[in-house]
Amino acid sequence: MSTAYRIALDAMSGDHGLSAVVPAALAALKDFDDVHLILVGDERQIRDAMTQHGAGKPERLQVRHASEVVAMDELPAAALKKKKDSSMRVAINLVQAGEADAVVSAGNTGALMATARFVLRTLPGIDRPAICTAIPSMQGHTHMLDLGANVDSAAEHLYQFALMGSELVRSVDNKPAPRVALLNIGEEAIKGNEQVKAANRLLQDSPLNYTGYVEGDGIYLGSADVIVCDGFVGNVALKTSEGLAKMVNNRLKAGFTRNALTRLAGLVSLPVLSGFRKQVDPRRYNGASLLGLRGIAIKSHGGADSLAFANAIGIARTEIIQKVPQRISDRVTELLNKR
Amino acid sequence: MSTAYRIALDAMSGDHGLSAVVPAALAALKDFDDVHLILVGDERQIRDAMTQHGAGKPERLQVRHASEVVAMDELPAAALKKKKDSSMRVAINLVQAGEADAVVSAGNTGALMATARFVLRTLPGIDRPAICTAIPSMQGHTHMLDLGANVDSAAEHLYQFALMGSELVRSVDNKPAPRVALLNIGEEAIKGNEQVKAANRLLQDSPLNYTGYVEGDGIYLGSADVIVCDGFVGNVALKTSEGLAKMVNNRLKAGFTRNALTRLAGLVSLPVLSGFRKQVDPRRYNGASLLGLRGIAIKSHGGADSLAFANAIGIARTEIIQKVPQRISDRVTELLNKR
Numbered sequence: 300m301s302t303a304y305r306i307a308l309d310a311m312s313g314d315h316g317l318s319a320v321v322p323a324a325l326a327a328l329k330d331f332d333d334v335h336l337i338l339v340g341d342e343r344q345i346r347d348a349m350t351q352h353g354a355g356k357p358e359r360l361q362v363r364h365a366s367e368v369v370a371m372d373e374l375p376a377a378a379l380k381k382k383k384d385s386s387m388r389v390a391i392n393l394v395q396a397g398e399a400d401a402v403v404s405a406g407n408t409g410a411l412m413a414t415a416r417f418v419l420r421t422l423p424g425i426d427r428p429a430i431c432t433a434i435p436s437m438q439g440h441t442h443m444l445d446l447g448a449n450v451d452s453a454a455e456h457l458y459q460f461a462l463m464g465s466e467l468v469r470s471v472d473n474k475p476a477p478r479v480a481l482l483n484i485g486e487e488a489i490k491g492n493e494q495v496k497a498a499n500r501l502l503q504d505s506p507l508n509y510t511g512y513v514e515g516d517g518i519y520l521g522s523a524d525v526i527v528c529d530g531f532v533g534n535v536a537l538k539t540s541e542g543l544a545k546m547v548n549n550r551l552k553a554g555f556t557r558n559a560l561t562r563l564a565g566l567v568s569l570p571v572l573s574g575f576r577k578q579v580d581p582r583r584y585n586g587a588s589l590l591g592l593r594g595i596a597i598k599s600h601g602g603a604d605s606l607a608f609a610n611a612i613g614i615a616r617t618e619i620i621q622k623v624p625q626r627i628s629d630r631v632t633e634l635l636n637k638r
Numbered sequence: 639m640s641t642a643y644r645i646a647l648d649a650m651s652g653d654h655g656l657s658a659v660v661p662a663a664l665a666a667l668k669d670f671d672d673v674h675l676i677l678v679g680d681e682r683q684i685r686d687a688m689t690q691h692g693a694g695k696p697e698r699l700q701v702r703h704a705s706e707v708v709a710m711d712e713l714p715a716a717a718l719k720k721k722k723d724s725s726m727r728v729a730i731n732l733v734q735a736g737e738a739d740a741v742v743s744a745g746n747t748g749a750l751m752a753t754a755r756f757v758l759r760t761l762p763g764i765d766r767p768a769i770c771t772a773i774p775s776m777q778g779h780t781h782m783l784d785l786g787a788n789v790d791s792a793a794e795h796l797y798q799f800a801l802m803g804s805e806l807v808r809s810v811d812n813k814p815a816p817r818v819a820l821l822n823i824g825e826e827a828i829k830g831n832e833q834v835k836a837a838n839r840l841l842q843d844s845p846l847n848y849t850g851y852v853e854g855d856g857i858y859l860g861s862a863d864v865i866v867c868d869g870f871v872g873n874v875a876l877k878t879s880e881g882l883a884k885m886v887n888n889r890l891k892a893g894f895t896r897n898a899l900t901r902l903a904g905l906v907s908l909p910v911l912s913g914f915r916k917q918v919d920p921r922r923y924n925g926a927s928l929l930g931l932r933g934i935a936i937k938s939h940g941g942a943d944s945l946a947f948a949n950a951i952g953i954a955r956t957e958i959i960q961k962v963p964q965r966i967s968d969r970v971t972e973l974l975n976k977r
Contacts, residue, residue, distance in 0.1 A: 450831040484873040492789040515877030534823040538854030554910040564907040571893040
């Protein structure tokens with residue numbers, strides 16, 4: 300039997316739940332013949348959704364019943380304590396038990412991180428897991444972390460984020476020495492807060508390909524392969540970008556629908572405009588890695604549709620193939636021994 | 639004699655120096671017949687630039703000689719100590735001496751803030767001045783502060799920023815009760831760092847029209863009139879937006895210039911595209927207020943061209959008319975007495 304990459308999907312979470320996850324699962328089975336999926340959630344609802352999508356009984360798809368669902372606004376601690384049979388928890392348990400190689404969930408970030416951390420545990424040498432995602436840039440894309448798992452990160456944490464991000468990019472982008480930069484508010488050495496300055500010193504002494512500070516615009520200019528920051532800062536940068544992208548789309552749309560003449564211009568420009576939208580389509584970048592855990596966990600955007608969720612499944616598959624947690628663990632051990 | 643609003647311009651700073659400031663000054667004199675400008679810098683170079691722009695000897699324009707220039711990468715402390723005859727310093731001195739009602743400089747932010755703070759002093763009750771600017775949003779615009787003057791802001795500082803931002807918007811946008819929000823990484827009360835949570839409590843107990851937390855996308859969705867954050871976070875949000883805007887423009891341009899057909903589409907779409915560009919043109923929002931000082935100081939973007947610099951002059955004029963520092967001072971005194 301050939302290799303199968305087994306991915307557990309939290310089928311009930313996210314704004315769209317089953318109506319995004321089921322078609323995404325079916326698409327992924329089509330795209331990847333080496334993927335085996337386990338849909339976790341209310342079995343009857345899953346079966347119904349599959350029938351609706353005319354799925355029949357796909358060979359590489361299993362259903363695992365879970366009776367509860369973690370709400371999108373549920374407190375992480377509450378989800379962890381009280382929802383032991385949630386689709387999210389059961390899907391993560393499958394990874395811990397070795398029945399799945401990765402989990403993908405569009406559930407609430409706090410609950411997902413807390414549960415994954417509790418069930419899977421962090422890798423030795425890693426204090427805090429971090430959330431990392433690829434963001435489109437003028438040079439391709441930039442990986443950025445942390446995006447909200449941690450606030451008030453100390454220098455040592457930022458250093459660990461850099462290490463994990465670098466190893467992720469080495470694995471999934473096949474870049475032998477990813478350029479790692481620290482997000483700061485100025486490129487001069489005097490700027491920044493104490494944590495960033497101390498992390499800068501740690502990184503300068505590290506074997507990583509550390510290129511120094513970048514400012515916020517460096518994310519999109521593609522000034523680095525990995526950009527490291529505290530989770531508060533990273534989350535604000537990401538959400539700010541989402542807001543600006545929405546405004547840009549909104550204004551372009553308004554401009555092209557103002558009158559008959561602009562509508563015509565819009566029609567003529569359709570190939571350009573849809574090409575542009577595709578290039579910056581956040582769905583094609585959906586899927587953030589929870590790095591630093593003893594297992595692969597991918598967070599899909601809460602609002603992800605089936606195309607976006609399918610992308611997150613693809614990321615899970617790549618991380619399985621690349622054995623990302625093992626590689627991070629090896630690298631941490633190697634660097635800790637060098638210190 | 640009618641009222642004259644006297645604005646000192648640091649004529650030598652910024653990436654473009656005189657070649658941006660002189661035409662901006664001439665444009666402002668045309669736009670506003672109540673504005674009197676004092677160009678501060680190397681007198682001969684200023685006169686030469688004026689001749690180049692065919693300016694003659696405008697009635698409401700004075701030149702004040704200053705022999706030095708603060709470099710764009712000069713350390714703030716060095717500029718403050720060693721460049722006592724810089725165009726920046728002399729322009730600020732004019733405000734302190736009562737010879738000008740406001741100063742505008744495109745010089746380096748750190749040096750400008752340090753010098754303005756040293757020369758003008760902070761208002762009573764204000765611990766730290768903050769940088770505030772308007773950002774275009776889907777609802778018009780949002781004022782945001784701090785944008786980089788402070789890192790590691792404590793709750794009390796964030797509270798003071800909120801108060802200053804609210805009073806600025808009351809003055810310049812004529813909104814009686816601006817909606818004030820705190821930038822956070824989630825709208826749920828449990829998220830955020832300690833400073834933000836503590837500032838949230840202070841603001842809930844304040845007479846400001848405080849509407850709670852917003853995430854980064856709220857800046858562009860127009861969820862609030864004033865968005866308050868630490869300077870590290872605000873600067874990253876602003877620079878990230880600059881980077882994304884650059885990428886969007888770049889990709890649209892590339893899309894419309896790909897071949898003859900797309901060029902034609904671009905030509906047909908020109909009115910829409912230039913309307914779009916105009917709406918989000920950062921030059922039309924250029925001019926950040928250094929709030930919390932005993933005087934009006936406006937920071938123009940280092941890369942500002944003459945159109946952008948002229949906009950900053952307009953902002954200085956509005957703040958003079960509205961007596962912004964006095965109004966902030968009155969409001970601080972009022973609120974401190976209430977506590």
